[in-house]
Amino acid sequence: SQTIHQWPATLVQPVGSPLSLECTVEGTSNPNLYWYRQAAGRGLQLLFYSVGIGQISSEVPQNLSASRPQDRQFILSSKKLLLSDSGFYLCAWRERQYTEAFFGQGTRLTVV
Amino acid sequence: AQKVTQAQTEISVVEKEDVTLDCVYETRDTTYYLFWYKQPPSGELVFLIRRNSFDEQNEISGRYSWNFQKSTSSFNFTITASQVVDSAVYFCALQQSNDYKLSFGAGTTVTVRA
Numbered sequence: 662s663q664t665i666h667q668w669p670a671t672l673v674q675p676v677g678s679p680l681s682l683e684c685t686v687e688g689t690s691n692p693n694l695y696w697y698r699q700a701a702g703r704g705l706q707l708l709f710y711s712v713g714i715g716q717i718s719s720e721v722p723q724n725l726s727a728s729r730p731q732d733r734q735f736i737l738s739s740k741k742l743l744l745s746d747s748g749f750y751l752c753a754w755r756e757r758q759y760t761e762a763f764f765g766q767g768t769r770l771t772v773v
Numbered sequence: 774a775q776k777v778t779q780a781q782t783e784i785s786v787v788e789k790e791d792v793t794l795d796c797v798y799e800t801r802d803t804t805y806y807l808f809w810y811k812q813p814p815s816g817e818l819v820f821l822i823r824r825n826s827f828d829e830q831n832e833i834s835g836r837y838s839w840n841f842q843k844s845t846s847s848f849n850f851t852i853t854a855s856q857v858v859d860s861a862v863y864f865c866a867l868q869q870s871n872d873y874k875l876s877f878g879a880g881t882t883v884t885v886r887a
Binding site: 693695697703704705707710712718720749751753755758759760761762763764765766767769 | 806808810815816817818819820823825864868870873874875876877878879880
C-alpha cells in the first residue's frame with residue numbers, strides 16, 4: 662500500500678534562517694505531488710505541484726521554492742524565512758490527475 | 774478560474790443532531806471533480822469522497838451523505854446523528870478537467886458537544 666512521510670512534524674526557526682521540509686511517498690511511481698500551506702484558522706493554499714521529476718509549478722510567488730530530485734521525493738525550501746511563513750505545511754500525492762489526494766501528517770512551522 | 778465557497782465558518786451542534794455543510798463551486802468546465810476532506814485536530818487531511826461532474830447521484834456512506842446539485846453548483850455534505858468524533862474542520866475541493874490543481878474552500882469547523 663502507499664504511504665506518505667513528511668518531516669519534521671514541528672519546527673521553530675528564526676527569521677532569516679533557511680528551511681527544508683521533505684516529503685516522500687512509498688508504494689507508487691510517478692505520483693503528482695503537492696505542497697499546501699494552512700495559516701492558523703484558514704483554508705489550504707496551494708504552493709507548488711509537480712507532475713514529474715524536475716518539473717515544478719509554482720502557484721504563489723514568494724520566498725519559497727520546491728524541488729523534486731527523485732520520483733517520490735518533494736522538497737520545500739526557503740533561503741531566508743519570514744514571519745509570514747509560519748503555518749502548517751502539508752504535502753500530498755495523487756496517483757493521477759483526477760484521483761483523490763492523500764496527505765502527509767503536516768509540519769507545523771513557527772518563525773520567530 | 775475555479776473557486777470553492779464554504780460560507781459557514783463554524784457550526785456547533787449537540788451530539789445526535791444532524792449537521793449540513795454547504796459547498797458552492799464555480800467553474801467554466803463541463804468536466805470537473807469535487808471532493809470532501811476531514812481535518813481532525815491532529816491536522817492530517819482525510820479523504821471522504823470524490824464525485825465527477827457527470828454523476829449527480831447522491832451518495833450515502835454510513836452517517837455521511839452528499840447532495841450534488843449541478844443546477845445550483847452545490848455539493849453539500851450532511852452528517853446524520855453527529856458524534857463527538859465528528860468534530861473537525863471539513864473542506865470541500867474542486868479539480869477542473871484541464872488542470873492538476875486541487876483547490877480548496879476555506880473550510881467549516883464543526884464542533885459536536887456531548
